[in-house]
Amino acid sequence: MMGAGFDIITIFPEIFHAYLGESILNRAIQKGLLDVNVRNPRDFTTDKHRTVDDYPYGGGSGMVMKIEPIHRAVNTVKSDGIERLTVLLTPQGVTYNQEKAEALSAYLSAEKRRLLLICGRYEGIDERVRDSLVDEEISIGDYVLTGGELAALVIIDSIARLIPGVLGDEESIKEESFTWGILDYPHYTRPPEFKGMKVPDVLLSGNHGEVSKWRRREAIRRTLKRRPDLLKKAKLTEEDNAIINELCSNEK
Numbered sequence: 001m002m003g004a005g006f007d008i009i010t011i012f013p014e015i016f017h018a019y020l021g022e023s024i025l026n027r028a029i030q031k032g033l034l035d036v037n038v039r040n041p042r043d044f045t046t047d048k049h050r051t052v053d054d055y056p057y058g059g060g061s062g063m064v065m066k067i068e069p070i071h072r073a074v075n076t077v078k079s080d081g082i083e084r085l086t087v088l089l090t091p092q093g094v095t096y097n098q099e100k101a102e103a104l105s106a107y108l109s110a111e112k113r114r115l116l117l118i119c120g121r122y123e124g125i126d127e128r129v130r131d132s133l134v135d136e137e138i139s140i141g142d143y144v145l146t147g148g149e150l151a152a153l154v155i156i157d158s159i160a161r162l163i164p165g166v167l168g169d170e171e172s173i174k175e176e177s178f179t180w181g182i183l184d185y186p187h188y189t190r191p192p193e194f195k196g197m198k199v200p201d202v203l204l205s206g207n208h209g210e211v212s213k214w215r216r217r218e219a220i221r222r223t224l225k226r227r228p229d230l231l232k233k234a235k236l237t238e239e240d241n242a243i244i245n246e247l248c249s250n251e252k
């Protein structure tokens with residue numbers, strides 16, 4: 001497959017079917033560019049109640065996800081012998097960003113490599129899952145979700161849109177926010193005026209050179225104002241630096 005392949009371990013498979021059944025990702029799956037295989041640890045339990053969690057050793061509130069059903073699910077996924085990176089979604093992981101999305105996308109672009117994402121639930125997951133099954137731990141931000149499912153979808157979504165053919169318009173990936181390392185420029189469509197609010201003249205001028213310059217300038221202006229931290233890491237040209245100097249001196 002020339003796209004990207006994912007295996008998901010979750011006790012809520014429907015969350016994935018719902019999101020992946022719509023829009024761009026659904027089309028990517030239909031086109032064979034994206035493949036997502038979902039496995040439920042509950043299907044790998046051996047007791048009558050199909051138990052996936054239990055009380056914590058040492059006491060305390062909340063339940064802990066048991067290792068055996070997860071271990072069996074992971075082993076079943078891995079039985080095809082394909083090379084995989086196994087990732088646990090947890091607020092304790094390394095914070096996810098566009099750079100990580102690009103790195104994982106590059107990993108997956110090699111023939112026959114997949115990403116195995118383990119979604120935690122309840123208050124925690126038996127530490128031995130980390131110790132024996134996981135290569136990396138990823139967090140999607142400094143806040144706590146009720147489970148790793150949304151985080152796994154964030155990762156799938158951000159990688160899927162980097163696969164050639166998924167968005168249709170390859171240029172749009174390159175041009176927009178974060179691929180430059182700075183924020184996006186403002187966008188407009190018809191009408192040219194709405195309740196007194198006008199589209200900037202330059203965008204109606206048909207002068208592509210001027211349009212490009214305006215967009216770059218507005219993207220830099222916005223980044224300077226909202227996320228000056230991004231400018232330190234961004235790849236900037238001489239011209240960009242001149243714009244920054246000018247915008248900064250106008251402020252004073």
Ligand code: ADE
Nearest residue numbers: 089090139140145147151
């Ligand atoms: N599970 C719960 N919160 C999370 C987060 N912020 N990132 C990844 N997985 C999570």
